[in-house]
Amino acid sequence: MSEDAPHRVVCHLDRLLTDRGMTLAELAARVGVTVVNLSVLKNDRARAVRFSTLTAICDVLQCQPGDLFSVQPR
Secondary structure, eight states: OOTTSOOOEEEOHHHHHHHHTOOHHHHHHHHTSOHHHHHHHHTTOOSOOOHHHHHHHHHHHTOOHHHHEEEOOO
């Protein structure tokens, strides 16, 4: 897979936020990142995520990384 090829990782942030009755802005404030950065992640446009950010998101949403992401089959 080239660097320009789309990835198959899907983010389930919308579902997790809905399940917890939380807005993206609230999550951004609690995690300490911008709404824009979380929006990029939520809309499957992110190319990478820092482990510190992933850990903070999981702490706030009380979830595991596997709840937040899945990989689409080929």
